[in-house]
Amino acid sequence: MAQKLIIVESPAKANTIKKFLGRGYKVEATMGHIKDLPKSQLGVDIENNFEPKYITIRGKGEVINKLKKEAKNADKIFLATDPDREGEAISWHLANTLNIDKGSLCRIEFNEITSQAVKKAVNNPRTINMNLVDAQQARRILDRIVGYNISPLLWRKVKKGLSAGRVQSVATRIVCEREEEINNFIPQEYWNISANFLSPSSNQIFEAMFYGTQTKKLELKNEEEVNGLLEDLKKAVYTVKNIKKGTKRRNAAPPFTTSTLQQEAYRKLGFTTKKTMMIAQQLYEGIEIEGEGAVGLITYMRTDSTRISSEAQSQARTYIKNNYGDQYVPETPNKYKTKGKTQDAHEGVRPTSIDREPERVKDSLSRDQYRLYKLIYNRFLASQMTAAIYETMTINIKGGDYIFKAKGSRKMFPGYTVIYQEGNDDGREEKDTDINLPKLSENEVLELKTLNPSQHFTQAPPRYTEASLVKTLEELGIGRPSTYAPTISTIITRGYVVREGRNLVPTELGTLVNDLMIEFFNNIVDYKFTADMEEKLDKIEEGNEIWQNILADFYRPFKESLDHADKNIKKVEIADEESDEICEKCGARMVIKTGRYGKFLACPNFPDCRNTKPFVEKLDISCPKCNGQVVVRRTKKGRRFYGCENYPECDFVSWNMPSNKKCPICDSFMIVKKDRNGKENYLCSNKDCRYKMEEGQ
Template sequence: MGQKLVIVESPAKAKTIKKYLGSNFIVEASMGHIRDLPKSQLGVDVENGYNPKYITIRGKGDLLDKLKKAAKKSERVYLATDPDREGEAISWHLAKALDIQSDTPCRIEFNEITKNAVKNAIKNPRKINEGLVDAQQARRILDRLVGYEISPILWKKVKWGLSAGRVQSVALKLICDREEEILNFVPKEFWTIESELKKKKDKQNFKVKLSGYMGKKIEIDNGEQCNRIISELEQNEFKVKLVKKGSKLKNPLPPFTTSTLQQDANRKLNFSTKKTMSLAQQLYEGVEIKGKGSVGLITYMRTDSVRISEEAQKNAADFILSSYGSEYLPKTPRIYKGKKSAQDAHEAIRPTYTELTPAELKESLAPDMLKLYTLIWNRFIASQMASCILDTTSVEIVNGDYLFKTSGSKVKFDGFMKVYEYTNEEEENSINIPELEEGEVLEKKKIDGIQHFTQPPSRFNEASLVKMLEENGIGRPSTYAPIITTILERKYVERDKKNLVPTELGKIVNTIMCEYFKGIVDVDFTAELENRLDNIEDGKEKWQKIVDDFYIPLKESIEIAEKEINKITIEDKVSDIACDKCGRMMVIKQGRFGEFLACPGYPECKNTKAIVEELNVSCPKCGGKVVVKRSKKGKKFFGCENYPNCDFVSWFEPTDKKCEKCGNLVVIKYSKAKGNYFVCSNPECKHEVEK
């Protein structure tokens, strides 16, 4: 048999797949896209059907030559890029570059990187799906037209280097609109009344809340009204009117989609969407596991489906039965229904091997990777477990014509909660209620009137923004993380703790976009465009028609904006450092590699300085301070403040520790398996030191 070539995107994926294939298979990585639109020009022929001009990505020439040589030596080429639009487009570009005919069944895909999935994919190659490719191409061209046509306006009118993005602009608008709501919010006063009661001869107090008066819901607008009600309550006794006991089933949540994984990882692990997707990508492509080699640990992480395979469901059931017992298995396997808009091309995100528990992988995974895997594993196993059973109690207590209510619940059977817990608002407010009897008179400990003010809506954090984007049909699972990353990197939005807050620059850009490019920032319009991209994928619409419908009004808006927008000046933030050449206070500017200091007297004074970040570590050579520096390519390194008089330099962050074996400096390194770890900087020693 002749040689066969399999091309994937990444070396990690190549390594995992290689071990499942025979010796006559070569597995190579394309390192993502090999062709794209040029950066130096629009690259779209708007006069001739929006034909894209693709070029080999800079720096990929040698890699492409290598792939061409390998393809020529092979009797069969399989394109095994990711199972989505982007992956299909990468395969299409590879097929073009390697002269693979369009009717050749060369495309293979798998939702999980396991032996069975890979072998089955090799047995069932298909042609490249032109619908998927056209949908990706339409998105790419639309984004290019927005970015390259609107950005120059922002350069001329606001600040050089700014850029506009099609979907990112909608996300920025949501954040700016929320900020506007918060600023314009007028708090409204209201009061609530709570009473602390107890059974006679009982030590335990419990709280009840006033909810009604004479059979109607009560609203208390001010302190005077509140005090009047309290004085009436003080004169009467509290009597139990109704005690209702029951039980309630609490069902598990479905396994993760991209959106729910990003939200949960942000809430529970404090991971950014970018970090979550980076870790999930590694878990999908393969991680070195002791005694097993490179193993793909989860299914494909870009999905909006909650469906799982019958095989995975059976494996989960077997695991639950053997680990927890039959009472933890539901009577019938759980089937979850996704939203109508869900693509459902892939399964939900789940572990590929149920038996590889987080405990089993503790020694093999870096701490953060283990945390994310644990979250995915727990949620999947819980999704296939029996419901939690809650004993519930709701109580009504009367005082004259006033009605008080309270409720509580206790776990009777934990079910899926043994593995994965979540609480709703009702459960969070649940209290312990003693055994009460109807007609029983209760002892009053105190009655409190509590003043409240209505609260403005909360600022978005990454979790709530992803939820909003998904609910409004903006973007797709693959785009949530890049959307948030982009608006943060462009300095349109900044983090305040976990909240996303628009900057002054972000507000200015949003105002321009809202005034002159209403269609682009309109939520409904963007969602409809996403639906039309789906139509391209399904063969219901031609991509050129959709681009044309978008571009014609965009061109008109650009012409109006160029004429009408006046120059906007953004004041630079003034530092507390004086220019050592002319004495003016230096200002903070944004450069290619971050912030730097510049003299405001430019062009008369062209003095600039780096903003020095100091470590609390002394230079091992001269005792000076160690500072963070950047190479010409922007890579971070560490050096002595006394350079060039002292030549100490390190690519790894130095610490104030000394190696106990050889006395050299200890630095911080990182690996996927260990995370951050402390090691001797002497290459001949390499002794690891405890944190």
Template sequence: MVTTKKKATTKKNLVIVESPAKAKTIEKYLGRNYKVVASVGHIRDLKKSSMSIDFDNNYEPEYINIRGKGPLINDLKKEAKKAKQVFLASDPDREGEAISWHLAHILGLDEKDKNRVVFNEITKDAVKNAFKEPRAIDHDLVDAQQARRVLDRIVGYSISPILWKKVKKGLSAGRVQSVALKLIIDREHEINNFKPEEYWTIDGTFKKGTKKFQASFYGLDDKKLKLETNEQVKEVLARIKGDEFLVDKVDRKERKRNAPLPYTTSTLQMDAANKINFRTRKTMMVAQQLYEGVSLGTGGTQGLITYMRTDSTRISPVAQGQAADFITERFGSKYSKHGSKIKNASGAQDAHEAIRPSNVQLTPESIAKYLDKDQLRLYTLIWNRFVASQMTAAIFDTMSVRLAQNGVLFTANGSQVKFDGYMAVYNDADKSKMLPEMEVGDKVQRVLTKPEQHFTQPPARYSEATLIKTLEENGVGRPSTYAPTIETIQKRYYVKLAAKRFEPTELGEIVNKLIVEFFPDIVNVTFTAEMEQKLDDVEVGKAQWQKIIDSFYQPFKVELAKAETEIEKIQIKDEPAGFDCDVCGHEMVIKLGRFGKFYACSNFPDCRNTKQITKEIGVICPECHKGQVIERKSKRNRIFYGCDRYPECEFTSWDKPIGRDCPKCQHYLVEKKVRGGGKQVVCPNSDYEEEKIK
């Protein structure tokens, strides 16, 4: 009898990452001896139902397995048990380190073992090199994450119940969100208290030979003069005798403009908002996709950018060298500034590189067919900025002239690109404005002078980009906190977006007033920035997290006790809606809910009739020709237009119907926003367009 030996099964190494998309990409790079699985984010956390912090035991967090992740945890335990070795490869930041620490605890791994693998980009070389140098779990990073989690839990779970009790259910407070809310409200108060001041300008059109150019009034008799009244303007114009002016000063200079730094998380969020109209959350979502990997056809799946949560502008020497080779090959050696050092902003943790393409050779054009529209737009932004950051300065020839007649002075400035430098890929300069050649003593002719009255404007409300910039400049929050902070203050209806600018609501004003009065440190920008710095010290082993929490909590609990007894119940009064309930006949009122104001029957709870507050635009529905078109909002707060007879009529449009039909095809016309802030009437069904409206 012939017996056959069973082939021994080779044990595989197990690698655990957070995301399934990331798992697929990495498994392809590591080969058959590795199995890569995903934890799908955190597997342990604090309870949602309670504070979950042991104040009597040095603020020890009380973790539990996240509800619903039991089957996943069991699968991870089975895979770990049969694996040759387990590697923890969650994201290279505090949050990722904490996820690895929790995984080690649940899987019974020795935390001193070198089983932690980190990489800043998901490329074959980066991943393979990282597995050659695994390390032990970094407890300083874990402690830094725990400290923030515990601090945020103490603030949120202490103040929020007071707001629920004294104002209304569903409210919350937090370290960064409360500061963001106060900034928005302080700006609103500035706008409301602003007193405009009158001022005047005089712009002139002049001519040298046949070439015209623009100049602006500067002053009188060698002194700069600010024109504040029409009388002053008349006095200036009265001194001008005839149209001939003399060139009495000419300055020519060469000016350099250095390339912008590569992106950090916050600068990427700002630029994406300003240049490609991405909300902060969308920017981070698309960046995550680019980081985790995109299929490039026969080239396989590749991570296209480095890790997108960073406050560093540092670039690795290897990436600098690759960029220099690319720039030299495409543009010439004079465009490359290889070897120059980029200084980080003060306070930057420098845990990772700046956000850059993983492979500079993968130009946006070369991989465009593999990316969706949003991925391509964001990748192009990142690629252009990185390549530009490694290029030489742009050089301009500038010219400034002063024109004089009878003591009246006008000035004109012009510039021309002498060497484009980094602007060959990232043109962020105004268009060149050249002046005709002029020398001191030349005569020019005045063609036109145009006096104009102006009034000083109040500061603008914050947009997502300017709010992030302000928070970062003040040292409040960190790159990973900005997107969830902005989302939370909108979700709680503390603020609303109007024309892409944050406007505080009545509810936001009430909550802010209470927090400012009873918890002043929470909304103190300096205090919050100093706390961020202390928490950063934990990350580098300079401070013990429990001591930082204790120094905060001892005075905070005194404020809590005072707030509990002294804050009086606030009644948010219902406003009359001006019409009766169509179900029971009682008066309808305007109530404030989680998602804003709505109509409700005053006979609640006996009558539960509610209606959405809508805004008519004065157009009959183009589909049913019976209902009125009203302005509505999607779940993501985006305005769209629909028929007020819904669900009988299901007409909807993202663009605003104008009540006229297309002369070509008789389809209804709509008003569409165009670049530059204007609008244009177009037909969605044909190529018909009308002139742009400013």
């Protein structure tokens, strides 16, 4: 019997596709790329028009032999790798390896792994898109040229093990510049004045904020100004000058793109970008659902488009009508504008079936799979619903020459908010509570009850989180959907940036390397230059640029910068920080070094003495269980937690920063410091004790 062979990247994807096709099909997986540039050398012939030297990836020989054997027995081969540049490049390497005519109709693609999508793709094969392949090659070779030339230079001049990359170096610069901004920030004093007024007609007290005079807003900069103003305000007679009523519509956010999915999963679920993409890949490739078998639950998750197919939109509208009512269905389907230059080949990220509700499939998913799927499902469903409508009211209150303003709002119709609220960078959802004001009439005289001046200081810009860094990279046009997660993982793994709570903080090493990159390779870390390069890669994909020409234009000035740096960068000595630990093998005081997995202790007499130990950061805090010393530890993913130095004999651990304070209620348990909702609170570590104290109490 004639057999058709379909080749995909992963076994999970293969298992899902198998169930949609009959006996005449066999599905095999490559386990990712099968060929790449060699790790041991540059692998690019600069003089021969940037000809790449591809080799079989170590460990893939057995996979290739199996594919060759299956290919011989097949009368037709379909290459069904992911629908993007990387997927196209894998198909191209497969075609070369299996001697498939690249001009033949061998390539199939689908945006979702469903029966309908897979069968439609099989019936509509196309040729390999060499523009996509060339765009991938150009990016790969470009990144190889940068990494394999600058990294050895950093090894020679600074320290072994360092690396530089085209996008990672820009990401490091963004984090470093924010830290510099924070360090140089000078707080500015300002004051607010709130007032409580009594409305005699309604017998209600309400709050209003000082605005200024009747002609302009006043900025209150110091206590002297405020005290002078308070004397005038106390003497004034207050009346309602005017009341402005209106309605405000708040539209739903669009379906997820890769970037917004990563941002929202970080804000709401606490997922790193890497974890989000790993779980999304599982949901895309297929999960064993009870009663259904392997099912792809979401569309392809690497996309910067918010476009949704008319079929999916129609199904969502029907679902909303049946489950929420006609008033939740917009008269015409919602359309969303995309920001900047968007690759519109794929849809936004959505569930493959609106009828496959999160609760229905919950028992077949892991906890994290369920949480991410629910996030994607609810966001998509909300994006197809009507706007939330609010009644707004602004009351201008006149007192002499001065104006106070009171603002209120009331939700009249919830619209999409019955399902979904966007998150903020601090992990909270948007506030959506009513602010009610009393019924007032114009010219009504009000009674001033209290004036409440409050001193404030302007705040430094916040450090980047993974969510806000992804957002910034996207806004600057740096990188593409597939690059955000690996870029952030790389700068953390290299020790240029560390996570402190939710924040990304540059290390001393990261700052040093960034300074060198700015001085000697300014183009590489220039925001506009990097964004322009992304546009050139897009033009290659569109068939409007030749990839070798783009590389040649880049390489000439890059080589000049490289030669200049090699001659002018002076050897930088990074002195190792001494620790209090004594090497038990030779008696030397051990030093703190930074490796791929963070800090560790090493003997300074290397290579004569090769003794190393884990680095433990000790805090001046006693363990509440055994009175040992509390130390800082890190998970494999770099998240900080706190434990006892006497582990494993003592099992004390806490995710929250400990304190030496004792709980006044239960005494035996210490209080831990927890940053929550922007405030630092002391919480009792005893789960049975609910004592809480704000800092300063």
